[in-house]
Amino acid sequence: MNVVTRFAPSPTGYLHIGGARTALFNWLFARHHGGKYLLRIEDTDRQRSTDDAIAAIHEGLAWLGLQGDEAAVSQSARADRHVEVANALLQNGAAYRCYLDAEELAALRDAAHAEGKPVRSPWRDKTQTPDNVEDNPFEDRPFVVRMRMPDTGETTIEDAVQGIVTVKNTQLDDMVILRADASPTYMLAVVVDDHDMGITHVIRGDDHLNNAFRQVMVYRGMGWDVPVFAHIPLIHGADGAKLSKRHGALGVEAYRDMGFLPDAMVNYLMGLGWSYGEADLMRRADAIAAFDLSRIGKSPARFDSDKLKDINSHYLRDMADDAVFAMLAPHIEATSPDAAARVTALMPHLKDRAKTHLDIAGDIDYLLHDGAPSIRADAADILDAAAKERLLAFADAVESDAVATAWTADLFSDFFKAYLAENELKMKDMGLPLRAAVTGTRQSPSITDVLVVLGRDETVKRIRASCKK
Numbered sequence: 001m002n003v004v005t006r007f008a009p010s011p012t013g014y015l016h017i018g019g020a021r022t023a024l025f026n027w028l029f030a031r032h033h034g035g036k037y038l039l040r041i042e043d044t045d046r047q048r049s050t051d052d053a054i055a056a057i058h059e060g061l062a063w064l065g066l067q068g069d070e071a072a073v074s075q076s077a078r079a080d081r082h083v084e085v086a087n088a089l090l091q092n093g094a095a096y097r098c099y100l101d102a103e104e105l106a107a108l109r110d111a112a113h114a115e116g117k118p119v120r121s122p123w124r125d126k127t128q129t130p131d132n133v134e135d136n137p138f139e140d141r142p143f144v145v146r147m148r149m150p151d152t153g154e155t156t157i158e159d160a161v162q163g164i165v166t167v168k169n170t171q172l173d174d175m176v177i178l179r180a181d182a183s184p185t186y187m188l189a190v191v192v193d194d195h196d197m198g199i200t201h202v203i204r205g206d207d208h209l210n211n212a213f214r215q216v217m218v219y220r221g222m223g224w225d226v227p228v229f230a231h232i233p234l235i236h237g238a239d240g241a242k243l244s245k246r247h248g249a250l251g252v253e254a255y256r257d258m259g260f261l262p263d264a265m266v267n268y269l270m271g272l273g274w275s276y277g278e279a280d281l282m283r284r285a286d287a288i289a290a291f292d293l294s295r296i297g298k299s300p301a302r303f304d305s306d307k308l309k310d311i312n313s314h315y316l317r318d319m320a321d322d323a324v325f326a327m328l329a330p331h332i333e334a335t336s337p338d339a340a341a342r343v344t345a346l347m348p349h350l351k352d353r354a355k356t357h358l359d360i361a362g363d364i365d366y367l368l369h370d371g372a373p374s375i376r377a378d379a380a381d382i383l384d385a386a387a388k389e390r391l392l393a394f395a396d397a398v399e400s401d402a403v404a405t406a407w408t409a410d411l412f413s414d415f416f417k418a419y420l421a422e423n424e425l426k427m428k429d430m431g432l433p434l435r436a437a438v439t440g441t442r443q444s445p446s447i448t449d450v451l452v453v454l455g456r457d458e459t460v461k462r463i464r465a466s467c468k469k
């Protein structure tokens with residue numbers, strides 16, 4: 001079978017985490033079967049749909065690498081086709097014109113709900129087809145078009161995730177498919193678009209499961225094949241509550257701006273509801289090979305921001321050092337001509353300490369500028385009189401050392417060990433004060449590595465300047 005999937009967001013806001021995961025599952029399924037993955041913007045709600053939201057969706061999908069295989073379809077541009085299908089449903093008796101006004105409809109709904117019955121307009125047995133209205137005294141009165149739902153029996157969906165799900169047809173209202181202004185409703189438009197786009201598998205959130213039973217009636221009314229439905233449980237917060245902003249329900253662009261990598265985000269989203277074994281890491285190629293709807297769970301996934309950070313840290317460590325520096329560049333202001341070389345040289349150590357590249361950007365000020373660093377309050381406490389005395393003596397020794405002009409990690413390590421032994425000092429006596437004097441912080445990569453990167457002259461200059469403060 002030629003598989004065709006789609007992601008069909010409504011442009012009423014940003015591309016949120018749940019939507020991104022839905023797009024990913026559609027993309028993976030299509031790729032696994034060598035099929036097509038399409039994008040449709042469901043913008044029939046013109047009052048709430050915005051150009052900014054459409055742009056945000058496209059931007060978010062592009063960042064994740066989940067663009068459609070063809071140009072995106074705009075649902076609103078297909079209104080004429082939706083009306084055409086509505087008229088076809090009228091013509092074959094699957095739908096009918098309903099002339100109830102607002103007051104009459106409200107009374108009908110109240111009565112139906114009180115009796116536990118579906119809404120059935122009295123017009124379902126009175127109206128005619130568009131070509132046969134001679135007996136209709138209300139032909140000039142506004143009307144909506146409703147589906148003629150079955151009064152008996154059941155409708156069953158064999159959902160690829162939820163399994164076999166059945167509802168009694170008496171639970172299904174005669175839904176409106178064409179409003180009084182001749183505009184199509186979502187329930188009609190989504191079926192027509194899925195059919196015309198050749199969608200074989202509808203993979204979406206399980207909040208649409210109830211819609212599926214109603215949409216099936218449109219497929220049947222037109223004599224069209226019903227696609228395979230796969231309704232994915234929604235994402236909850238770590239506390240089991242519905243995902244909200246306090247849990248991390250942000251737009252994907254927010255995660256980009258927080259320093260997360262697209263491949264890490266995709267990897268994390270894979271694990272929200274889809275089981276791919278014990279490993280937390282899975283590259284896209286492996287996910288494509290393994291993806292199967294049967295391995296999607298029926299219970300809501302739980303969003304865990306700490307796990308996302310851990311996965312991101314793995315991808316960050318795998319990146320080339322110069323590529324990480326390129327990401328850092330927009331977030332730093334360097335004055336030293338040696339800044340790039342320093343940061344890149346220490347990058348393996350910096351990456352090991354970071355969850356995102358922004359963590360690195362906030363922790364390398366001492367590498368970006370020459371001269372005495374800005375010393376943080378918690379580091380300043382280390383530089384008492386005794387520590388400064390030891391540091392100045394060390395600076396003298398470094399300055400007079402014959403091999404210090406050609407520092408390497410090994411050479412400096414040997415020199416430093418010898419200096420400590422000769423002066424009966426322990427590492428704690430020199431390590432923290434040195435770090436505070438040359439970096440302005442209590443934490444950094446190995447002080448040996450830092451001093452080698454800075455070089456003898458810069459190290460001595462910083463020690464003497466910091467000890468004067």
